[in-house]
Amino acid sequence: MNQYKTEHVWSMNYLSEQFKKEIVQRITKNLLDIQILRLIQTQPMWGYKIKKQAETKFGVRLRHGALYPLLNKMEKDGLLTSRKESKGGRVRKVYTITSKSEECLEAYRSVLREQMKNSDVE
Template structure:
């Protein structure tokens, strides 16, 4: 399961962000809860920065108490990428089902 999650991590993160904006730690907790896979900061945060550089998500700093959080939300370009990725995965699964 871990390999499958990490291979499709960009789509998983974008799907979570389509549900609602989240900060990095919240994304990691959700992935751990749903898939029983722990992501190190060295895995998750470079991916978030890469997705932001590609225009698939947008991060905004929000002050919270004494420490700020970067809240990420999916962009329209990210939604298009997510939809295309989900279609491709569905096609693969349908072929396996035959």
């Protein structure tokens, strides 16, 4: 851990990490649907797994009381399709992304690219 050698450098990195953490949390909170799509894009997933993944990956508490209604809404809006899978007697609702959500993700990446460059003011 070379970058933590001096207190000065430590505090600089610590502040940056704090900023990053906060930004990730705000993005996860406000662009939750897109984060869900990003997770499901890599592999089909059910609500409970999405919750666990988001919590470990994004460091945000994701309440199932908010997640499940959102997943149902996204399916209604054509951003997800689901199939029921039985693991024993326990039923999982496995979600897969759609062509519409792929367009949404492409639009998101496009916005990210724009956000990367410094907006040139006249």
